[in-house]
Amino acid sequence: MIRVVCRQAVLAGIVGACLSVAGLPALAGPFGDEAARAVAREQLALSTASDRLDAVAESARPMARGDEVKLASREDGPESASAPATKAPVAMPASLTFAALDAMPEATGDAQWECLAEAIYFESRGEPLAGQVAVAEVVLNRTASRSFPGTICGVTHQGVGNGRACQFSYACDGHSEVMKSAVARERSEKLARLMIDGRPRTVSGGATYFHVRGIRPSWSRQFSRTVTIGAHMFYRPATQVAGG
Numbered sequence: 001m002i003r004v005v006c007r008q009a010v011l012a013g014i015v016g017a018c019l020s021v022a023g024l025p026a027l028a029g030p031f032g033d034e035a036a037r038a039v040a041r042e043q044l045a046l047s048t049a050s051d052r053l054d055a056v057a058e059s060a061r062p063m064a065r066g067d068e069v070k071l072a073s074r075e076d077g078p079e080s081a082s083a084p085a086t087k088a089p090v091a092m093p094a095s096l097t098f099a100a101l102d103a104m105p106e107a108t109g110d111a112q113w114e115c116l117a118e119a120i121y122f123e124s125r126g127e128p129l130a131g132q133v134a135v136a137e138v139v140l141n142r143t144a145s146r147s148f149p150g151t152i153c154g155v156t157h158q159g160v161g162n163g164r165a166c167q168f169s170y171a172c173d174g175h176s177e178v179m180k181s182a183v184a185r186e187r188s189e190k191l192a193r194l195m196i197d198g199r200p201r202t203v204s205g206g207a208t209y210f211h212v213r214g215i216r217p218s219w220s221r222q223f224s225r226t227v228t229i230g231a232h233m234f235y236r237p238a239t240q241v242a243g244g
Contacts, residue, residue: 104190116140116152120136130229137195140201160172205234222238
């Protein structure tokens with residue numbers, strides 16, 4: 001209490017009051033004034049030091065349970081650490097090549113995926129990659145057209161068992177649909193996976209038909225040729241917009 005009052009007295013310029021409160025007699029004359037100022041400086045220094053010690057003691061006080069501070073870690077993001085992590089979607093290769101397909105993990109899928117993989121394999125396994133993509137696009141473009149079945153397997157097996165010509169020759173050639181080449185099969189399956197998962201159909205120009213070069217089927221005169229890749233020529237109806 002003495003320290004507080006004395007400090008206030010010093011700040012107010014009443015040095016004699018400080019000495020009285022501290023229990024020292026007030027001295028008269030120049031000597032008394034000098035002594036009073038010296039005592040006041042000592043009291044003020046002691047008061048400041050005491051305040052600093054109080055601050056240090058307060059900072060060293062153990063934190064209460066509610067005062068706990070969470071330290072950021074490398075794993076913490078802008079949201080709460082308890083927020084569930086979302087799995088990033090699998091990215092498609094920036095540049096589609098045979099090497100990129102070979103580097104992809106093994107592909108899996110349902111019956112529709114199997115039908116598309118078979119169509120790619122049996123219709124175009126010896127073709128450039130762009131030609132294989134174009135064949136896959138023809139199948140998928142047909143599923144989006146009212147002129148064809150609405151499923152992949154429906155498209156690839158259209159005409160099978162109804163006495164009409166099959167739309168895809170491998171489905172009616174009398175041979176079992178066994179993909180014997182492991183490398184070509186794996187590439188066909190991976191490509192089918194990419195196409196079903198939404199790879200943009202930009203290679204065939206919206207084609208819904210194709211045939212091998214060297215022949216000219218009658219129906220080809222009714223359509224617009226979009227592109228020739230490898231051994232195949234691709235077509236779409238003249239009024240159809242490119243892109244499927």
